[in-house]
Every structure is written in C-alpha cells, then in structure tokens.
Amino acid sequence: MSLKSRPYRIAGTLGLVALVSACSVPDSNYANSGEVFDPYEDANRSVHRFNLAVDSALFRPASRGYTTIVPDPIEDSFNHFSQNLSEPRDTVNFLLQGRVKEAGISLARFLVNSTIGFAGLADPATEFGIPATSTDFGETLYVWGVDEGAYVELPIFGPSTQRDAVGRVVDFFTNPLGYNDKIDDEYITVYANVVENLSDRGRYTDTIDSILYESADSYAVARVIYLQNRRFKLEGAAGDSYVDPYDDPYAATDPYADPYEDPYAD
Amino acid sequence: MPIKLFSRRSFLTSGVAAIGLAALLPLPAFALTEAGARRLIDTVVGEINRVIASGQSEAAMIASFEQIFARYADVPVMARYALGADARRLSQSQMRAFTQAFQGYISRKYGRRFREFIGAQIVVNSARPIKSGYEIKGTAKLRGEAPFEVTFLVSDRSGRDLFFNLFIEGVNMLLTERTEIGALLDQRGGNIDQLIADLPRAG
Numbered sequence: 218m219s220l221k222s223r224p225y226r227i228a229g230t231l232g233l234v235a236l237v238s239a240c241s242v243p244d245s246n247y248a249n250s251g252e253v254f255d256p257y258e259d260a261n262r263s264v265h266r267f268n269l270a271v272d273s274a275l276f277r278p279a280s281r282g283y284t285t286i287v288p289d290p291i292e293d294s295f296n297h298f299s300q301n302l303s304e305p306r307d308t309v310n311f312l313l314q315g316r317v318k319e320a321g322i323s324l325a326r327f328l329v330n331s332t333i334g335f336a337g338l339a340d341p342a343t344e345f346g347i348p349a350t351s352t353d354f355g356e357t358l359y360v361w362g363v364d365e366g367a368y369v370e371l372p373i374f375g376p377s378t379q380r381d382a383v384g385r386v387v388d389f390f391t392n393p394l395g396y397n398d399k400i401d402d403e404y405i406t407v408y409a410n411v412v413e414n415l416s417d418r419g420r421y422t423d424t425i426d427s428i429l430y431e432s433a434d435s436y437a438v439a440r441v442i443y444l445q446n447r448r449f450k451l452e453g454a455a456g457d458s459y460v461d462p463y464d465d466p467y468a469a470t471d472p473y474a475d476p477y478e479d480p481y482a483d
Numbered sequence: 484m485p486i487k488l489f490s491r492r493s494f495l496t497s498g499v500a501a502i503g504l505a506a507l508l509p510l511p512a513f514a515l516t517e518a519g520a521r522r523l524i525d526t527v528v529g530e531i532n533r534v535i536a537s538g539q540s541e542a543a544m545i546a547s548f549e550q551i552f553a554r555y556a557d558v559p560v561m562a563r564y565a566l567g568a569d570a571r572r573l574s575q576s577q578m579r580a581f582t583q584a585f586q587g588y589i590s591r592k593y594g595r596r597f598r599e600f601i602g603a604q605i606v607v608n609s610a611r612p613i614k615s616g617y618e619i620k621g622t623a624k625l626r627g628e629a630p631f632e633v634t635f636l637v638s639d640r641s642g643r644d645l646f647f648n649l650f651i652e653g654v655n656m657l658l659t660e661r662t663e664i665g666a667l668l669d670q671r672g673g674n675i676d677q678l679i680a681d682l683p684r685a686g
Contacts, residue, residue: 434666441662449653
C-alpha cells in the first residue's frame with residue numbers, strides 16, 4: 218500500500234463512521250447495566266448459528282490442537298508479538314481520545330519490546346513496569362460521544378455493537394502497521410492476530426465452551442456477557458459510572474438492582 | 484497458597500473506628516461494617532483457595548464449593564433474583580425447592596471454573612458502602628495473565644453478613660444467571676416444576 222492513499226482511506230472511513238453512527242438509536246450511559254438493545258435479533262441469531270458451526274467445525278478443534286502442541290512459552294511469545302503489533306494502533310487511538318499519557322505508554326512499550334524484546338516476541342516492557350494498555354477505535358468513538366447503537370453479532374468476529382463494528386473497520390484500515398500492509402510479502406499482522414485468537418480460544422476453551430455449548434440460550438448469554446464486559450471496559454474506565462448507582466431514577470437499569478427490595482420487605 | 488490478607492493494621496484501625504462509631508450510634512445499620520464485609524470476602528477467598536489447593540477429585544471439590552456457597556452467600560435472595568419476575572408466582576415450597584436446586588447448579592457450574600484459578604491470588608483493594616451493604620473490590624492475579632478485577636457485594640439484610648453478587652471484569656453473575664435461568668424456563672414453556680426437576684442435571 219502506498220502512503221499517499223492512506224489519508225484518503227482515513228477520510229473515507231471517517232465518513233463511514235459519521236454515516237453509521239447517525240443510525241444508532243438509544244441514548245448512552247448504560248453504565249454497568251445489563252440493558253440490551255437488539256432490534257436485529259433474528260438476523261443476529263442466524264449469524265450466531267453460523268458462528269457456532271464455524272467454531273465447532275474449525276476454530277475450536279484448531280485452537281485445541283494449537284494450545285496442546287505448541288509449548289506455553291512459545292505460545293506466550295507469539296501472543297506478545299501480536300500484541301506488540303497492535304501498540305501503534307493503540308497509540309493513535311489514545312491520542313485521538315486525548316489520553317496523552319496512555320499514548321506515551323503504548324508507544325514506549327512498542328519501542329522497548331520491538332528492540333530489546335526481540336521484535337516483540339518478549340515483553341520486557343511489562344517487567345520494567347510499563348503496564349500493558351489497550352484500546353481501539355470503538356473506544357475512541359465512545360470518548361467522542363457516539364452512542365453504542367444496537368447489538369450486532371458479526372460473522373467470525375462474534376459479539377459487537379454498531380459502534381464497535383465501525384471501530385473494527387476503522388482500525389483495520391488505519392492501523393499504522395496495517396493489516397493490509399505486507400511485510401516481506403506476507404500479511405504478518407493478520408497471521409499474528411489469527412494465532413493470538415487461536416491461543417485465546419484454546420486456553421479458555423472450558424469457559425468458552427460452557428457459554429457456547431452448555432447454555433440454554435448461548436446467543437443471549439454471550440450477548441449479556443459481551444455487553445457488560447464492554448461497558449465495564451469503556452465506562453468503568455472513565456471512572457464516574459460507578460458513582461452512586463442507586464441514585465439512578467431508572468430503577469430497572471440499576472446495575473446493583475437491589476434483590477433485597479422484594480423478599481424481606483414483607 | 485499465598486493469600487494476601489489485608490494488613491492487620493488497617494483491620495485494627497477500621498475495626499476500632501467501627502466499634503467507636505457503633506458505640507456512638509448504636510443503630511442496626513452499623514451491624515455490617517466495612518471491616519466485617521472485607522473479612523467475609525477474605526474468608527471466602529481463603530476457603531476457595533484452600534479447596535483448589537487440596538487436590539481433591541472434581542466431585543469432592545464441587546461439594547466443598549457448595550458448602551462455601553451455602554454458608555457465605557445469601558442463596559435465597561440470589562435464587563429469587565435469578566428467577567426474576569417469575570419468582571412472584573411461586574409457592575413457598577416451590578421457592579424452597581428452586582433455591583435448593585439453584586444452589587447445586589451454581590456450585591457445579593462455577594466450581595468447575597475454579598480449576599482455572601489454581602495458583603491465583605486475590606487481593607482485596609477497596610471497600611465502599613452501597614445501598615444494601617458494601618462493595619468489596621479486589622484484583623485477581625493469575626499466572627501469566629493480566630490481572631483482572633473482581634467485585635463482591637456484601638449485605639447483612641438477611642440477618643447475617645453474606646455476599647449476594649459477584650462481578651468479574653464487569654460481568655455480573657446474577658444478571659448472567661438470570662439470562663440463563665430465563666432461557667431454561669422458556670425451554671420448558673414456563674413450567675417451574677419441570678425447571679426444578681431438571682436443574683440438578685444442568686450446570
């Protein structure tokens with residue numbers, strides 16, 4: 218990819234953001250609530266069935282093989298490598314969010330790990346006390362005040378929201394170490410990412426299996442877990458979402474919805 | 484197994500402060516203190532770690548988890564919340580039967596997960612009052628993983644200090660179980676007796 222085309226691409230994806238964010242509906246601040254806005258449930262459930270089929274036929278067995286065969290330290294190295302490749306993307310997003318300190322941290326991590334960390338295969342930055350941080354364009358959109366939008370389940374990628382789906386697309390095309398950039402004629406970033414996902418699927422196989430294959434309604438359980446965790450990452454990190462949840466007039470969305478209200482009242 | 488208990492000094496200071504306050508304001512609201520809530524969670528974490536480290540068979544571990552759960556959690560209130568609005572149409576004996584089945588279901592489901600916590604350290608970081616008790620925040624550190632946040636909610640509304648909810652990285656156990664129990668109930672056309680009969684085989 219030539220550098221000249223990148224500004225156009227960024228401009229194009231920003232246009233896409235404006236377009237999609239305009240169609241998201243409910244108001245924001247779900248902080249820690251389990252509220253679900255899922256108008257596309259039927260379509261999402263079809264995608265979920267597809268994802269389950271792909272997982273059980275391909276991804277799950279491949280990941281089990283991968284984590285069983287590859288020794289843990291090597292698996293860790295590959296994961297470090299993949300995470301290191303995502304640091305420039307994080308730096309850009311932190312800057313866009315106005316979080317200069319975190320931008321500096323991810324940049325420092327990238328520089329340290331890419332040099333004395335054997336091109337990112339090791340993670341000396343963490344040992345030097347530069348803790349791992351991570352962000353994405355979905356978070357940048359959150360910081361910019363874009364609403365979460367509807368819940369969507371993406372093919373292959375799984376649970377997401379309209380906002381985060383746009384974030385994924387933008388990250389894909391604007392990562393300074395782009396997925397579409399070839400290193401030595403190979404799409405290294407793509408491979409690294411696939412390998413990291415295999416590793417995660419394999420290591421947490423029991424937990425993920427229990428959600429996908431042992432739940433009465435794996436779609437609904439995956440949805441509620443994803444939304445809670447994602448909102449925790451975005452809004453919990455902002456720091457004020459936990460302030461006095463009981464003052465919330467919308468009692469139904471109260472995260473600590475008081476289970477004591479009912480039983481011991483009478 | 485190294486479990487970092489909160490420091491003795493902070494326990495003493497907050498304990499002494501709590502006793503002082505209790506003497507000044509002998510209100511029932513002060514029955515549950517921050518120190519008491521922290522102590523409860525430290526005890527729970529300690530007992531769970533002991534079971535994990537014991538190296539018993541999975542079935543024995545799950546039985547031990549059920550004892551811990553029954554002893555330190557407000558199971559009736561959790562079961563009722565997980566059932567949601569449907570709880571209102573249950574008779575007392577149905578509610579009792581459901582609560583019992585729910586207790587076993589949770590112990591099996593989460594007891595199996597605790598294996599992944601072998602070698603974990605849970606450190607209690609902070610406590611703050613919430614409407615029905617205290618929120619105890621901690622960090623769990625697993626080998627080779629980024630630390631993650633665990634939050635317990637503790638209340639004495641049942642008459643004893645018990646925990647009634649648990650959050651892992653923002654994922655609310657009660658809410659997640661309400662989704663699952665609701666789906667199980669839907670599968671059975673809303674037949675609660677069928678759910679009670681089937682729950683011992685779920686999880």
